[in-house]
Amino acid sequence: MSGRVGVVVFPGSNCEHDVVEAIEGLGGDAELVWHGARSVAQVDALVLPGGFAHGDYLRPGAIARFSPVMDAVRSFAADGGLVLGVCNGFQVLTEAGMLPGALQKNRHLRFLCTTVSVRIERSRSFISRLARPGTVLRLPINHFEGNYTCEPETLAELRAEERIVARYCDNPNGSIDDIAGITNEAGNVVGLMPHPERAYDALLGSSDGAILLRTMVEPPRGRSRAATAEAGATPGPAGSRLV
Amino acid sequence: MGEVIHRALGLSDEEAAEIESVLGRPPNHLELAMFAVMWSEHCSYKSSRLHLRRLPSEGEAVLVGPGENAGVVDAGDGIAVAVRIESHNHPSAIEPYQGAATGVGGILRDVFTMGARPIAVMDSLRFGPLDDARNRWLLEGVVSGISGYGNSVGVPTVGGEVGFDPCYSGNPLVNVLCLGVLPVGRLVRGRASGVGNLAVLLGASTGRDGIGGVSVLASAGFGATGDGRAPSANGSESLRPSVQVGDPFEEKRLLEACLELLDAGLVVGIQDLGGAGLTCATSETAARGGVGMDVDVSAVPRREPAMEPFEVMTSESQERMLAIVAPRDLSRLLEVCARWEVSASVVGRVTPGQPDGGGGRLRVLDGWDGAVLADVPAAALADDAPVYDRPRRAPAPIAAVAPDGPEADRTDCGADLLALVADASWVYQQYDHQLFLNTVEGPGGDAAVLRLKAPGLPASRRGLALSTDGNSRWCRLDPRQGAAMTVAESALNVACAGARPVAAVDCLNLGNPEHPEVMWQLSEVVDGLAEACRALELPVVGGNVSLYNESQGRDIDPTPVVGVVGLIDRLERRLPGLTLVPGERLLLLGHTVASLSGSRWAAERGSGAASGGGRLPPLDLAVHRALVELVVDLVSDGVVTGLHDVSDGGLGVALAELAVQSGTGLVARGIAGHAELFSESPSRVVVCTANPEGIAARARSAGLAVSELGIARGDRLVVEGLVDVALADLEQAWRSTLPDRVAGRH
Numbered sequence: 001m002s003g004r005v006g007v008v009v010f011p012g013s014n015c016e017h018d019v020v021e022a023i024e025g026l027g028g029d030a031e032l033v034w035h036g037a038r039s040v041a042q043v044d045a046l047v048l049p050g051g052f053a054h055g056d057y058l059r060p061g062a063i064a065r066f067s068p069v070m071d072a073v074r075s076f077a078a079d080g081g082l083v084l085g086v087c088n089g090f091q092v093l094t095e096a097g098m099l100p101g102a103l104q105k106n107r108h109l110r111f112l113c114t115t116v117s118v119r120i121e122r123s124r125s126f127i128s129r130l131a132r133p134g135t136v137l138r139l140p141i142n143h144f145e146g147n148y149t150c151e152p153e154t155l156a157e158l159r160a161e162e163r164i165v166a167r168y169c170d171n172p173n174g175s176i177d178d179i180a181g182i183t184n185e186a187g188n189v190v191g192l193m194p195h196p197e198r199a200y201d202a203l204l205g206s207s208d209g210a211i212l213l214r215t216m217v218e219p220p221r222g223r224s225r226a227a228t229a230e231a232g233a234t235p236g237p238a239g240s241r242l243v
Numbered sequence: 244m245g246e247v248i249h250r251a252l253g254l255s256d257e258e259a260a261e262i263e264s265v266l267g268r269p270p271n272h273l274e275l276a277m278f279a280v281m282w283s284e285h286c287s288y289k290s291s292r293l294h295l296r297r298l299p300s301e302g303e304a305v306l307v308g309p310g311e312n313a314g315v316v317d318a319g320d321g322i323a324v325a326v327r328i329e330s331h332n333h334p335s336a337i338e339p340y341q342g343a344a345t346g347v348g349g350i351l352r353d354v355f356t357m358g359a360r361p362i363a364v365m366d367s368l369r370f371g372p373l374d375d376a377r378n379r380w381l382l383e384g385v386v387s388g389i390s391g392y393g394n395s396v397g398v399p400t401v402g403g404e405v406g407f408d409p410c411y412s413g414n415p416l417v418n419v420l421c422l423g424v425l426p427v428g429r430l431v432r433g434r435a436s437g438v439g440n441l442a443v444l445l446g447a448s449t450g451r452d453g454i455g456g457v458s459v460l461a462s463a464g465f466g467a468t469g470d471g472r473a474p475s476a477n478g479s480e481s482l483r484p485s486v487q488v489g490d491p492f493e494e495k496r497l498l499e500a501c502l503e504l505l506d507a508g509l510v511v512g513i514q515d516l517g518g519a520g521l522t523c524a525t526s527e528t529a530a531r532g533g534v535g536m537d538v539d540v541s542a543v544p545r546r547e548p549a550m551e552p553f554e555v556m557t558s559e560s561q562e563r564m565l566a567i568v569a570p571r572d573l574s575r576l577l578e579v580c581a582r583w584e585v586s587a588s589v590v591g592r593v594t595p596g597q598p599d600g601g602g603g604r605l606r607v608l609d610g611w612d613g614a615v616l617a618d619v620p621a622a623a624l625a626d627d628a629p630v631y632d633r634p635r636r637a638p639a640p641i642a643a644v645a646p647d648g649p650e651a652d653r654t655d656c657g658a659d660l661l662a663l664v665a666d667a668s669w670v671y672q673q674y675d676h677q678l679f680l681n682t683v684e685g686p687g688g689d690a691a692v693l694r695l696k697a698p699g700l701p702a703s704r705r706g707l708a709l710s711t712d713g714n715s716r717w718c719r720l721d722p723r724q725g726a727a728m729t730v731a732e733s734a735l736n737v738a739c740a741g742a743r744p745v746a747a748v749d750c751l752n753l754g755n756p757e758h759p760e761v762m763w764q765l766s767e768v769v770d771g772l773a774e775a776c777r778a779l780e781l782p783v784v785g786g787n788v789s790l791y792n793e794s795q796g797r798d799i800d801p802t803p804v805v806g807v808v809g810l811i812d813r814l815e816r817r818l819p820g821l822t823l824v825p826g827e828r829l830l831l832l833g834h835t836v837a838s839l840s841g842s843r844w845a846a847e848r849g850s851g852a853a854s855g856g857g858r859l860p861p862l863d864l865a866v867h868r869a870l871v872e873l874v875v876d877l878v879s880d881g882v883v884t885g886l887h888d889v890s891d892g893g894l895g896v897a898l899a900e901l902a903v904q905s906g907t908g909l910v911a912r913g914i915a916g917h918a919e920l921f922s923e924s925p926s927r928v929v930v931c932t933a934n935p936e937g938i939a940a941r942a943r944s945a946g947l948a949v950s951e952l953g954i955a956r957g958d959r960l961v962v963e964g965l966v967d968v969a970l971a972d973l974e975q976a977w978r979s980t981l982p983d984r985v986a987g988r989h
Binding site: 011012014015017018021022051052054055056057110111112113114140142144195197198200201202203204205 | 390391394395397490491492493495496583584668671672673674675676677678679680682683694698814815816817
């Protein structure tokens with residue numbers, strides 16, 4: 001059975017169709033969820049896509065966290081549902097308090113759209129379930145506010161609890177500890193600045209993002225995520241396709 | 244008193260007299276203001292229209308040609324492509340961030356007005372030298388404006404170009420091209436029909452921004468309104484209120500709402516509000532439909548209190564659309580708009596045309612039963628602006644004044660080469676160029692390559708390629724041949740992506756049309772474009788003319804910017820692009836004429852005579868067409884590993900870009916001297932291949948010159964007898980040039 005992924009659309013989101021395409025291209029089902037929705041019961045996983053929710057006015061994510069759908073997202077996550085925030089979605093999750101820290105303007109104070117190398121770390125996150133720690137992925141980034149920051153105590157926790165999902169190999173934006181993505185304590189809520197959906201098809205220059213998105217298309221069987229991770233991890237070069 | 248007013252509004256005495264004769268009475272102040280914006284150079288093309296008629300616009304695939312909001316071409320598989328290019332030079336010179344941002348916003352509306360979803364933007368930018376702080380401010384402002392608006396509104400900026408020349412100091416060129424896609428069945432036109440139908444204003448409220456933008460700002464030299472000093476002086480500050488202010492979030496909601504309305508068939512016509520605002524949208528939709536329109540100016544939502552009717556009717560406030568809707572569909576339209584948080588107000592009604600088919604009247608009312616504030620024939624505003632055949636005079640030929648000087652040949656061209664390479668990624672990394680998962684080749688190559696895909700579009704394996712090109716050095720020497728070479732280059736860029744060029748758009752940037760030399764340039768440019776487009780069978784489906792571009796009291800060099808759209812029948816694998824594979828051979832397709840006239844080398848590295856004049860190396864359009872066709876075939880057949888056209892900076896820069904982008908060195912031989920290395924003679928492509936004999940045979944049978952250039956290998960770029968530089972040094976120079984200049988380091 002393939003996973004059903006809900007993609008939340010705020011006014012001003014712009015990567016929602018891209019996420020739908022990538023999920024469907026990888027064999028999953030996806031549907032758009034309007035930000036006014038008060039329930040997300042029919043999906044197995046949720047993506048908060050990139051873009052400029054509510055125009056990023058005030059601050060990225062600062063208004064989106066008040067959208068009605070966010071209560072539903074919060075209870076979906078509390079019940080163990082998988083939630084991935086990509087780029088602007090990551091910003092929304094931090095503003096909503098579902099992930100710690102904040103994303104501030106890039107070190108060079110310019111918008112940056114390019115493809116970077118990202119190293120997958122050993123973490124409790126669902127999104128890296130199929131990727132071996134140390135795997136280097138080529139993933140697009142596209143942000144002005146991607147410079148992750150947090151309190152020193154929070155950083156210590158993130159490290160100690162294996163909650164840093166991915167690090168930049170060559171830090172493009174000034175993020176603390178080269179952080180490109182983090183997860184919550186339960187490992188079911190993940191924020192990533194890079195866009196895995198932009199790298200799901202080799203025709204676009206990289207298919208390295210597929211290994212991340214497949215975790216939502218193919219939900220783990222059985223109860224133990226750890227066991228599944230052991231079984232599912234596939235050796236091989238970055239971006240190798242799993243069957 | 245009347246005379247003072249019409250002159251202040253940018254109308255000549257003759258034009259004012261003509262308006263009076265059209266109306267059969269003196270116009271009131273509101274009517275005069277409406278004529279002033281509609282008869283401005285920017286809206287009416289009154290100086291250029293006579294000449295633009297010479298451009299070929301017919302073609303098998305053309306669904307909509309010039310004159311509508313965007314040209315539309317049939318791309319096959321039930322998909323059509325809408326494309327449009329426009330300038331925002333004058334606003335950007337005054338307020339670079341908002342000028343460029345609203346340039347993006349305006350062109351997006353032109354494209355979704357046709358029912359197309361915008362999927363790509365390209366920007367062709369030109370500035371004065373960056374050793375001047377104001378030029379650096381303009382560059383940073385323009386790039387941030389495009390980035391800030393385009394990224395947020397959610398349309399990828401997939402390519403473009405940036406160039407520098409003293410002639411643009413203080414008067415940058417900001418040309419924006421937008422391409423959209425639509426199912427053929429969704430094609431709509433900006434016309435009103437159905438007496439009794441309603442005109443609904445969608446989007447932002449109307450403020451005092453941009454009043455007179457098209458007339459005072461875009462259709463006059465800056466010196467005319469200021470104190471005669473350069474635009475960097477006080478003159479431009481007072482024009483800032485004429486620059487509009489953009490809100491990309493409003494535009495994003497407006498775009499989604501309009502596409503949903505079109506999908507649901509809830510509107511009979513739709514038109515964006517750009518230059519000349521509500522006056523333009525109402526008069527154009529009415530004139531195209533042969534009907535009239537009553538506009539209730541009091542129903543227009545306003546941003547500020549106490550606005551005068553003329554301000555409401557001519558404001559260029561951004562992010563507004565005018566939809567023509569049947570009364571029975573109004574409530575459903577309002578529902579869609581409410582969901583997207585887009586404001587919608589009924590501001591007009593379609594009224595009958597004259598029984599004799601003479602079109603209808605545009606009336607501005609103060610309340611439906613209130614006073615009639617203006618009453619003019621809609622077509623008089625939209626179509627009847629005067630057409631001027633302004634005097635033309637060829638300037639003293641530069642070629643004769645400063646012919647190619649014989650000069651000592653250089654034996655070490657390494658330093659020249661390092662000075663001529665520049666990576667533009669400082670610019671394009673500030674733009675989202677990947678959104679929509681269509682970008683197979685982004686900025687930095689010969690052409691952008693996109694999948695032909697968007698929500699609601701039939702599935703297709705087709706792709707398209709897009710290139711924008713311009714070259715003021717060529718056009719300064721010879722506007723006619725320079726314009727033809729510009730078209731040729733753009734078509735060849737698209738061919739290098741394996742795409743068949745199918746349509747072109749043009750944006751003609753020139754100086755003051757009241758100068759006979761500028762009108763001569765305009766006429767020559769049009770003839771050059773027409774010749775090249777005919778020879779390459781490229782219909783010109785749309786265009787824009789920007790006049791009164793002057794820097795420090797001097798007209799800019801003529802700069803036609805050309806955008807070419809190409810189609811790829813099956814886009815299923817990565818394209819070769821700028822790739823070198825060690826051990827493979829390099830061939831040059833086409834013939835090099837050793838001339839430095841009009842070259843970047845002459846402009847930036849030359850001294851004395853060679854930098855100023857000469858005659859352009861010849862362009863043979865029949866040969867060029869054969870080359871374009873061969874290159875499309877070679878790429879489609881997958882027989883070349885890498886390729887790059889030869890243009891700016893000549894063969895030297897083409898080889899350097901191939902080497903640096905692929906991280907592989909090369910050894911070239913048989914290049915006789917620096918004139919051959921840096922010549923910008925047209926119709927040449929470098930290819931990298933494992934099968935040089937096969938490709939050479941195909942080139943010869945197509946009647947094209949072909950020569951062996953050398954081999955890809957090692958970590959140095961070697962042109963025997965001329966250049967020997969380490970790849971690392973080349974890459975360092977390439978990467979650092981633009982960021983250093985932007986930072987004011989030289």
